[in-house]
Amino acid sequence: MKSRVMNRYAASIGLDVYDNFVGLRADEPERVHRLRDRSTQDKVFRCPLFDAGITKADVMGFWKVQSFDLQLQDHQGNCTACFLKDQSDSRACSGRGHGRAVVVRR
Numbered sequence: 001m002k003s004r005v006m007n008r009y010a011a012s013i014g015l016d017v018y019d020n021f022v023g024l025r026a027d028e029p030e031r032v033h034r035l036r037d038r039s040t041q042d043k044v045f046r047c048p049l050f051d052a053g054i055t056k057a058d059v060m061g062f063w064k065v066q067s068f069d070l071q072l073q074d075h076q077g078n079c080t081a082c083f084l085k086d087q088s089d090s091r092a093c094s095g096r097g098h099g100r101a102v103v104v105r106r
Helices: 002-012 029-037 056-064 087-093
Strands: 019-022 043-046
Touching: 002 087
Parallel strands: 019 043
Antiparallel strands: none
């Protein structure tokens, strides 16, 4: 899970106490509970979409009314070249015209 990578990064820059905000939805309660069970006093996992009751249908509804369409299938995301993407999802995305990757650095 991406939180492990975040933990390593936080440690590398000297952060000991922080909150992880994770985009798990209300229709993913098992994943949310497993993640929150890993919270400690110093590292807290927060799931604002879950807390707000946002479901996959809500997310899909949001994107449906936008002025553009990313034309993504369920297993895809807006970061098809992400090194953190599950390997099976990465394989499913490869060869389907989604070869461009954009790297954003702040």
